[in-house]
Amino acid sequence: MSGVVEVGLGRRTRRGLAVWAWAVFAFLYVPIVVLVVFSFNASSRVNIWGGFSFQWYGEALRNDVITSAIRVSLIVALVSTVVSVVLGTAVALALDRYRFRGRRALDGTVYLPIVIPDITMAVMLLVFFAEAFKFIDSFGPRFTLGISTVALSHIAFNISFVCVVVRARLDQFDRTLEEAARDLYATGWQTFRRVTLPLIMPGVAAGGLLALTLSLDDVVISAFVSGPGSTTLPVYVFSSIRRGVTPELNAISTLMLTASIALVLGSLALQRRRAGAGRQTQVL
């Protein structure tokens, strides 16, 4: 079933569908393309084309507030991805193979951060940090909202996404391979290291890329739990848009766009490899 699916649509219907589909693609892509094109606009007026220039990229990257925001975003993204990949994969493995007390509760809770709106997650964490600081302050040390609260919050939602992606991979897992390893006298750790981990690795990597993307994209939660000096790049862009559109913002947005697209293509390449790995398993 790899050819065109013939469902007996009339010729005009088929042509209409094609026109519609390409119009939707245009709707999805034109705004992004226009934004990218105008980020290379030499004119400082946003609506007039004044020739090609990298001027706004230079100006954006010379702005200390922006470079510091980029640094914060990258640190938070890396830390939250590493931690959530480890914790999320462990939770996925435990939910997939073991029966334990509180398993159902954990299974349900893991999905919640994905389902509830960002704004509610943001205010929940804001209230939580406010109360936690009040409590900790009573012992002496003083904590405030900053880069660590942003990273802690990102881990909180990323664990769930990593867990869901890894579990999808575990669903297709051939358990007999592990049993074979054990039959051949591999220890529990060897089986995990040599059989389980390589097989679920595409899922773990896809989960990690998703976590990285979500962390770099997040604006609502970061806006509520960051303090002065710990502004992430999306939070900076969000607050700048309110003050008006500038060519500098177009340049930063284009940079963010490039990063996102690089991540998508990376994860699609991974999926392709995952499909390949699946075939290998069958051969084995």
Added chain:
Amino acid sequence: MFLASPGALYLLIFFVIPLGLITVYSFATRTSTGRTSLSGWNVESYEAIGDEIILGIIGRSAWLATLTTVLCVAVGYPFAYYIATRPRHVRAVLLVLVMIPFWTNALVRVFAIRFLLGSNGPASALSESLGLGTFRILFTPTAVTIGMVYSFLTFMVLPLYVALERMDWSLTEAARDLYASGAKAFWKVTLPLTRSGIVAGCVLVFVPSFGSYVVPDILGGAKTLLIGSYIARQFRDARNWPLGAALSVLLIVAMLVAVALNQRSGSGAEDGGRPRGRKRRPGQGEAEPVTAVAS
């Protein structure tokens, strides 16, 4: 269980406790200085939701989210249908073209719409040069709806695509063989068989549009104050945390109900109408990463 405990502990501290705290806050009192007093529990914040202004905001959010969802189905279904019925290698390329906006930074995409529609933006410049006058669409409910459809359309397209791709087209063919017209075969066979995809897509679009904060904040004006922005306001300038907390609890409950309803209706039609016990079609697996990301 040892393996799950670090992650479970993390979720307990940074998700379950915050969830509990926001519930506690929703029953707390706002003092005259804008602080929150936890002594003396009451339901005043929930009573305040009955206020005409707040009910209006909730109603407007529900209306815009519904409109967005309906538009996404109308725009997305023929689109997904087209992609799902292409030859396999074309399908793969088109799917990548859908995945790129799906994964692209959401804020940047909303900003792109803002830039395009602004009164001194390119769309306006174009219409001026054509003598059609300036664009006055930004900060209206129309702009917010366009922005929401633009932001959430791919959330609709992916589950629709999965449902259409998994569908057993021989059933549609059978309808045609039995002299059903193309339209009749679509309405009576194809559409019902892809119902699970439509329902999943509606939930995936409705839930984030209802609670959306970024889109109305960037594209909307005073007339498009939605519940997401209103909650944010309670925690910022207005400093009425108990009211914001009560609205958050309401929003969370509403979302959970929507998702639960989806799962209930999904469990009946989950296998896309394929007869039970039938073998999976080869190539079906390729759609699974999409499902994993989309759900």
